[in-house]
Amino acid sequence: MVTIYIAFTIVNTFRNYKNIPFRATHPELIREGTMSEKRIIYLDHAATTPVKPSVADAMWPYMNDHFGNPSSIYRIARESKNAIETARAQVAKAVGAEPGEIYFTSGGSESDNWAIKGIAFANRKKGNHIITSAIEHHAVLHTCQYLEKEGFSVTYLPVDRSGLVSPPDLEKAITDKTILISVMYANNEIGTIEPVAELGAIARKHKIPFHTDAVQAIGNVPIDVKGQNIDLLSLSAHKFYGPKGIGALYIRKGMKIDNLIHGGGQENRRRAGTENIAAIVGLGKAIELATADIGWHNSHIRALRDRLLTGILEKIPYARLNGHPEKRLPGNLNVSFEFIEGESMLLWLDDEGICASTGSACTSGSLEPSHVLLAIGLPHEIAHGSLRLTLGDANTEADVDFVLEVLPKVVQKLRDMSPLYRKSGKEGGCNV
Numbered sequence: 001m002v003t004i005y006i007a008f009t010i011v012n013t014f015r016n017y018k019n020i021p022f023r024a025t026h027p028e029l030i031r032e033g034t035m036s037e038k039r040i041i042y043l044d045h046a047a048t049t050p051v052k053p054s055v056a057d058a059m060w061p062y063m064n065d066h067f068g069n070p071s072s073i074y075r076i077a078r079e080s081k082n083a084i085e086t087a088r089a090q091v092a093k094a095v096g097a098e099p100g101e102i103y104f105t106s107g108g109s110e111s112d113n114w115a116i117k118g119i120a121f122a123n124r125k126k127g128n129h130i131i132t133s134a135i136e137h138h139a140v141l142h143t144c145q146y147l148e149k150e151g152f153s154v155t156y157l158p159v160d161r162s163g164l165v166s167p168p169d170l171e172k173a174i175t176d177k178t179i180l181i182s183v184m185y186a187n188n189e190i191g192t193i194e195p196v197a198e199l200g201a202i203a204r205k206h207k208i209p210f211h212t213d214a215v216q217a218i219g220n221v222p223i224d225v226k227g228q229n230i231d232l233l234s235l236s237a238h239k240f241y242g243p244k245g246i247g248a249l250y251i252r253k254g255m256k257i258d259n260l261i262h263g264g265g266q267e268n269r270r271r272a273g274t275e276n277i278a279a280i281v282g283l284g285k286a287i288e289l290a291t292a293d294i295g296w297h298n299s300h301i302r303a304l305r306d307r308l309l310t311g312i313l314e315k316i317p318y319a320r321l322n323g324h325p326e327k328r329l330p331g332n333l334n335v336s337f338e339f340i341e342g343e344s345m346l347l348w349l350d351d352e353g354i355c356a357s358t359g360s361a362c363t364s365g366s367l368e369p370s371h372v373l374l375a376i377g378l379p380h381e382i383a384h385g386s387l388r389l390t391l392g393d394a395n396t397e398a399d400v401d402f403v404l405e406v407l408p409k410v411v412q413k414l415r416d417m418s419p420l421y422r423k424s425g426k427e428g429g430c431n432v
C-alpha cells in the first residue's frame with residue numbers, strides 16, 4: 001500500500017512539475033492547476049478574462065452555506081441581502097455613483113438593452129430620435145436596429161480614422177426629438193477611448209439622457225459618472241477578472257426609464273428575478289480589485305503592449321496599427337496585415353497555444369468584416385487581415401517574445417500561399 005502511494009506521489013509530482021507552463025507575474029492569477037494542460041498564451045482579454053482566485057474565493061460561501069433568498073426574512077436571507085448591498089456599494093464607489101443608483105443585471109448586453117430600450121420607451125411621447133455611434137458593440141447596435149423597427153429613428157455617428165466620435169458632430173445631430181445619446185466609453189475591437197466627458201457635457205447642455213457602454217473601460221480608465229456627465233453606464237464583471245453572466249447598470253437618480261425585466265420587486269422594483277448572489281459578490285470584489293490595481297495594471301500591460309507592437313512593426317512588413325495611437329486601452333493591439341485572412345492566422349496561432357481574435361467574438365465565424373474596421377475606413381481586404389491581441393495581468397515579457405517569434409512566421413506562411421501577395425510583387429520586402 002505504502003509503496004504504491006509513494007510511487008503514485010512521485011509520478012504525480014513529476015507530472016505537476018512538467019505542467020507548470022502558464023507563466024504569470026501577477027500573484028493574483030496564479031493558482032495550481034489553472035491553465036496547466038498546455039502552454040497557453042492568452043491574448044484575448046477583450047473577449048473575457050479569467051476569474052481572479054480571490055474573487056472566486058469570495059463567491060464560494062454564497063454557493064454553500066449562504067444560499068438564502070434575499071427576499072426572505074430569516075437570518076440566512078439577511079446575510080444574502082447584506083452581501084448584495086456590500087457589492088452595490090463597491091460598484092458605486094468604483095464609478096463615483098451612489099449605491100442606490102446601481103442595479104445588477106445579467107451582464108453588459110442586458111445593461112445596454114435596458115438603458116436604451118428603457119429610456120426610449122419611457123420617453124417616446126417626447127420624441128423618437130436616438131443618437132449612437134457606428135462602432136458600438138452589437139448589444140447597442142442591434143438594440144437600436146430593433147427600435148428602428150418599433151418606430152424610432154437612429155443616427156449612427158461616423159468616426160474618424162482612429163475611431164474617435166467628434167463632439168461637434170454629436171451636437172449637430174441633436175434635434176428637438178432626440179431622447180437618448182449612447183456612445184461607448186472604449187471600443188472593444190480597436191481600443192479607442194472616446195471623449196466621453198465632452199460628449200456627456202453636450203448631452204447635459206441639451207438635457208438629453210447620456211448612456212455609455214463602459215464594459216471595456218472599467219479597470220483600465222478611471223471613471224467618475226458625476227464628473228463626466230454620465231446618466232447611464234453599463235458594465236460587465238467578466239471583462240475585469242470577475243465571473244460571467246453578471247453586470248450592472250448605473251442609472252442616475254431621477255432618470256425616467258422603463259423596466260426591461262418584469263416580475264418580482266427585486267432591485268428596488270426595477271429589475272425582477274432572484275438575485276445571482278454569488279456572481280454579484282464576485283462582481284463587487286472584482287471591481288474593487290480592478291480599481292485598486294488600476295495603476296499597476298496599466299503600467300504592466302501598456303509596457304507589454306508597446307513591446308509587442310514595436311516588435312510586430314519591426315519584424316512584419318505591410319502591417320499597420322488600427323485605432324488611436326495614444327487614446328487607446330492599455331492592453332489593446334489591433335493590427336492589419338496586408339494580403340492575409342485574419343481567420344487563418346487565428347488557427348495557426350491556436351496551434352501554437354496563442355489565443356487571439358480578429359474582432360469581437362460575436363463576429364468571429366462570420367464572413368462579414370468587422371463594422372468597426374469598416375467604419376474607420378479600412379478597405380474590405382485589409383479589414384479581413386486584422387488581428388486583435390488584448391493583454392492582461394498575467395501576461396509576461398516571455399509571452400510577448402514568444403508571439404514575436406511565432407507571428408512573423410505565420411504571416412509569412414500565409415502570404416506565401418496568397419495569390420494577392422504574389423501578384424503585388426512585394427514578396428522581396430519581407431525580412432523574416
Ligand SMILES: *Cc1c(COP(=O)(O)O)cnc(C)c1O
Pocket residue numbers: 046047106107108109110112137139184186187188213214215216236237238239245246247
Ligand atoms: C463584452 C462587451 C459587451 C457584452 O457584455 P456581456 O457581459 O458579454 O453581455 C458589451 N459591450 C462591450 C463594449 C463589450 O466589450
